[in-house]
Amino acid sequence: MHPMMKPALKRAWRERQTVQFGVTPAHAVMVGPVDTATGALIELLDGTRGMPLLREEARAMGLPEGQVDALVKRLTAAGLLDDPTAGGAAADALRKRAGALDRLRPDLSSLSVVHPEPGGGIRRLAARRAMRVQVQGAGRVGATVAAVLAASGVGRVEVLDGGCTEPWDVAPGGLPAEAVGERREAAARQLVRRSAPDRPPRAAESVAAPGRGEPALSLVVVAPRDGLAAYAPDPAAAEDWIATGTPHLYAGVAEATGVVGPLVLPGGTACAGCLELGRAGRDPGRPRLLAQWRSGRRRAVPTCDVALATAVAGVTAAHALSFLDGELPASTGARWEVSLPLLDWRSERITPHLDCVCSAVGKSEREHTAGIGPAHETMAG
Incomplete structure (x- = not known):
């Protein structure tokens, strides 16, 4: 898994330790408390790192063992994480058709909000x-x-x-x-x-x-x-x-x-x-x-x-x-x-x-x- 915060959901701080992801009531999620270390970890969840590399980064930051896994589990349960490598064979085939995928990126972004599980959006888009x-x-x-x-x-x-x-x-x-x-x-x-x-x-x-x-x-x-x-x-x-x-x-x-x-x-x-x-x-x-x-x-x-x-x-x-x-x-x-x-x-x-x-x-x-x-x-x- 390569965890990625869903880019479709706009991020804003409600107060010092509470972050709101999303604008509309139908899809907005609040996360808190978010301390400085957790905020730094969230910034690393951009889809370019797998879990082993994220754990190494966390250790380099002096964070306790297991904090990355706990954060990823928490954000996944909240429907805030996507995975650019998930979705199965049909999704992989769609990723290879770059021109088609570029046309469909707004639809993919919407589907990622509607279907909270990582890879759920591109799996449905590919199934169409x-x-x-x-x-x-x-x-x-x-x-x-x-x-x-x-x-x-x-x-x-x-x-x-x-x-x-x-x-x-x-x-x-x-x-x-x-x-x-x-x-x-x-x-x-x-x-x-x-x-x-x-x-x-x-x-x-x-x-x-x-x-x-x-x-x-x-x-x-x-x-x-x-x-x-x-x-x-x-x-x-x-x-x-x-x-x-x-x-x-x-x-x-x-x-x-x-x-x-x-x-x-x-x-x-x-x-x-x-x-x-x-x-x-x-x-x-x-x-x-x-x-x-x-x-x-x-x-x-x-x-x-x-x-x-x-x-x-x-x-x-x-x-x-x-x-x-x-x-x-x-x-x-x-x-x-x-x-x-x-x-x-x-x-x-x-x-x-x-x-x-x-x-x-x-x-x-x-x-x-x-x-x-x-x-x-x-x-x-």
Whole structure:
């Protein structure tokens, strides 16, 4: 181990013997008492020295035997130490791709704060490269989500959509104006390629699906250009994902309301069918409305405010990355909504429905959602 104080956490002295690492309450840690000798040792924890050399330095400073080990153990438990040599083979491979790693250093710094164990950040960043995510929809939300996921180091990002790019599909971070007239899928592939920090991974770098040559899907992001399909998703469209156990996350803009969620873990959390059955139970007239909305003539130009779409895409990508990194974000089994003009985020917990074929009610739901707190009326990050 080569202990290194996490550079992402700013350091400041609260008083003579108490140091605060970090600014925001979510991640700040106070350490004390810190005497002069301990402060000098902390300065040596820059990732360039292994434990044997640190012990030699401590002896040269006249410090008691074992003080370095005790300090490292204490700082590790507080989530303040990283290790530039940790993370495993995939992390070592990422370190060798200097250009890609430089692009991803801000992301790595963030991950090191979120995941306290030494090497936890780069291990998760390297793991993203082996993942395959499919984004359904190449409009203002979907294309931007795909670009952000690719830029965040996800190795394979596929975008599925039909038709040609229209002027109103163009958005900052999404499809460029030069793509108007091109096939949406082709334009989205180029966008993903430009956004990625590195070449696509080779087959040996990904985990193949059982019985298939291509990598398994880690996640499907459903971000249709028609916002209704995200706001009131059709359960029939998700049948294959439910059957294969493929996690999927809904996102989009309907009228002047942005939607993120639910993130569906098949068999464990509420799905589109649960959402539809639950709303029909509360509003008996809703099935008739849905039938009319889904069968009505589609407008040529969708209602999709570009600022709202960009905000929704950013939050969606953040929730997707949190899930890919091994967490259960606040959209798991829940939906977040935000409406113009006030932009107050609100959430709704979606309960698995007894009559839904997804079988999310009961024990499996508790297993999948362990550790998820109740929905809150504030943005949960």
